[in-house]
Amino acid sequence: MLENAEYITVEELLDQTQKLYDEGAIFCTASCVDLGNEFEVIYHYNLENGLRMKHLRLKIDKNKTVPSISNIYLCASLIENEMQELYQLKLSKIAIDFSGGFLVTKETPKSYMIKAPDYKLIPVERLTAPCQRTCPAGIDVSRYVRLCGEGNYDAALAVIKQAMPFPGILGRVCLAPCESACRQGKCGEAISIKQLKRAAYEYGRYTDTLTTKPTGKKVAVVGSGPAGLAAAYFLTKKGHKVTVFEALPKAGGYMRVGIPEYALPRQILDAEIENVAKLGVEFKLGTAVNSLHSLKEMGFDATLLALGANQGVRRSNIIAAFSGATDVFKKFGLAVENINGSNVLKVDDDTLSTSQEGVFACGDAVNGPTSVIHAVASGKKAAASIDKYLGSDGKWVYESIVAHEPISRDTFLERILPKSKPLSVEYDIKQAKERNEETAGYSREVAAAEGKRCWRCDLEE
Numbered sequence: 001m002l003e004n005a006e007y008i009t010v011e012e013l014l015d016q017t018q019k020l021y022d023e024g025a026i027f028c029t030a031s032c033v034d035l036g037n038e039f040e041v042i043y044h045y046n047l048e049n050g051l052r053m054k055h056l057r058l059k060i061d062k063n064k065t066v067p068s069i070s071n072i073y074l075c076a077s078l079i080e081n082e083m084q085e086l087y088q089l090k091l092s093k094i095a096i097d098f099s100g101g102f103l104v105t106k107e108t109p110k111s112y113m114i115k116a117p118d119y120k121l122i123p124v125e126r127l128t129a130p131c132q133r134t135c136p137a138g139i140d141v142s143r144y145v146r147l148c149g150e151g152n153y154d155a156a157l158a159v160i161k162q163a164m165p166f167p168g169i170l171g172r173v174c175l176a177p178c179e180s181a182c183r184q185g186k187c188g189e190a191i192s193i194k195q196l197k198r199a200a201y202e203y204g205r206y207t208d209t210l211t212t213k214p215t216g217k218k219v220a221v222v223g224s225g226p227a228g229l230a231a232a233y234f235l236t237k238k239g240h241k242v243t244v245f246e247a248l249p250k251a252g253g254y255m256r257v258g259i260p261e262y263a264l265p266r267q268i269l270d271a272e273i274e275n276v277a278k279l280g281v282e283f284k285l286g287t288a289v290n291s292l293h294s295l296k297e298m299g300f301d302a303t304l305l306a307l308g309a310n311q312g313v314r315r316s317n318i319i320a321a322f323s324g325a326t327d328v329f330k331k332f333g334l335a336v337e338n339i340n341g342s343n344v345l346k347v348d349d350d351t352l353s354t355s356q357e358g359v360f361a362c363g364d365a366v367n368g369p370t371s372v373i374h375a376v377a378s379g380k381k382a383a384a385s386i387d388k389y390l391g392s393d394g395k396w397v398y399e400s401i402v403a404h405e406p407i408s409r410d411t412f413l414e415r416i417l418p419k420s421k422p423l424s425v426e427y428d429i430k431q432a433k434e435r436n437e438e439t440a441g442y443s444r445e446v447a448a449a450e451g452k453r454c455w456r457c458d459l460e461e
Contacts (some may be wrong), residue, residue: 002057006054008057009058010058010067013058013066014067020054027043030042038059039060041057041083067092068092068094070093071093071095129456136377137377138380139163142458143458144157144197144200147159148196151444153200154206157201164376165233165275165376167197168271169269170197171199173255175372191454196442210279215238217239218241218299220300221242221303221306222289223245225253225255227376228304229244236280237396238387238396243281243300244284246283252273296358302358304383306362306363306365329365339367342364344364363378
C-alpha cells in the first residue's frame with residue numbers, strides 16, 4: 001500500500017498538480033494499471049527534498065480522456081507518451097506529443113517505445129561435471145566416485161545401477177570417456193573412474209527390484225548384446241513383459257564371442273545376464289527371428305531390433321560390440337543405409353523408430369560397430385522411446401541415495417598451493433591403469449584413496 005496517497009477525480013487532477021508544483025514538489029513518474037473496464041493512473045511526487053512522497057490516484061473509464069500535466073511538469077510528457085503507446089490511454093494537450101512514435105529519425109522512421117516483456121523466472125539448473133557429461137549412459141560419475149572415496153560401495157553400486165545395468169562388465173571393458181574429461185588429468189593423472197566402477201561392483205551389494213506394476217504390454221527384443229540387454233532391463237523395470245530372442249546358444253552377443261575372456265571373464269558376464277533374467281526377462285536362446293510379422297502374431301506390442309553390425313572392429317577392449325549379421329534387415333522389409341561400410345537400419349534420430357509401426361532399433365543395428373558403453377546407452381534410449389510408445393512417460397525411477405559431503409573437498413586456496421598431504425595409501429596409478437583381468441583390481445583401501453582424489457567439479461559448477 002502506498003503511503004501518503006490521495007484519491008482524486010479527473011477534474012481535480014490539474015488543480016492538485018499545480019498546488020504541488022507551487023509547493024516545490026518534484027514530479028517523479030506515473031503508473032498506469034489496467035483494471036479491465038477502467039484504468040487507474042497514479043502520479044508520484046517528491047516532497048521536501050526527498051524526505052517524503054505524495055501520490056495522486058485517479059480512476060477513469062477507458063473511453064474517457066485524462067488531461068495532460070505536461071504544461072505544469074514538461075518532463076511528464078515522456079511518461080504520458082509511453083502510457084499512450086502501451087495502454088492506449090487517452091490524454092489531451094500533451095506539451096510534446098510523439099503520437100505513438102518515439103525518437104523518430106531518418107534511419108529509424110518508426111521507432112516506438114514498446115512494453116517490456118513479462119519477466120519469467122529461470123529455474124536454477126544443476127550443471128553436471130565433465131565426467132558425467134561425457135558418459136554415454138548418463139551415470140552420475142562424480143557421485144559414485146565420491147561414495148567410493150567414503151568406502152560406501154553399496155551406495156556407489158546403487159548409483160551406477162540406476163543409470164546402467166552392467167557395472168561388472170563396464171568396470172572391465174568400458175572405453176571410459178569420462179576419464180578423458182576428468183580435470184585431474186590436466187595436472188597429473190585422471191581419476192581411474194573405470195576401476196572405481198569395478199570396485200563398486202566387487203565390494204558393493206545392491207539388489208535390483210521391480211517397483212512398478214505390470215502394464216500388460218509385451219516387448220520382443222531381438223539380440224542379446226549390450227544394447228538389447230540394457231533395453232530389456234529398463235523396459236522390465238517399467239513393468240513391461242520382455243522376451244529376448246538370441247540366435248546363439250548363449251546370451252551376451254559379441255561380449256561373449258568377441259571380447260577375450262581375460263578382459264571379460266565369462267562368470268562376470270553370466271552373472272550380469274542372470275541379474276537381468278531375475279527381474280523377469282525371458283530368454284529364448286538358439287532362436288533366430290526371421291519375420292517381424294511372426295512376432296506380432298505372438299502378441300508383442302512392440303519390437304526392438306538389437307542385432308549387431310556386419311562385422312566387429314579392432315582399433316588397437318578397443319573391441320566393438322557385435323552380436324550377429326544385419327542381412328536379415330532386408331528380409332524384414334526395413335529401410336537400410338550404409339554407415340562406414342556397415343549396413344544399418346534407418347531410424348528416426350530422436351525415437352529410434354524404424355519404417356514399420358511399433359518396430360524400433362538400437363546399438364550396432366543403428367550406429368554400426370560401437371563400444372559396449374555406447375551400445376548400452378543406445379539400448380537405454382530405445383527403451384525410453386518404447387516405453388512412451390506403450391503409453392508410459394519414458395522416465396526411470398531413481399532411488400534416493402544419501403551421500404555425505406566429500407572428505408577430500410579442497411578450498412580454493414588449497415587448490416592453488418602445492419599438495420603437501422600424501423595419500424594414506426601409496427600406489428602406482430599408471431601401473432593400476434595397465435592392469436588387466438589377469439591381475440586383481442583395486443583393493444578397498446586403494447579404491448577409497450582414489451575416490452578421495454576427486455575435485456567434485458559438480459559442486460563448483
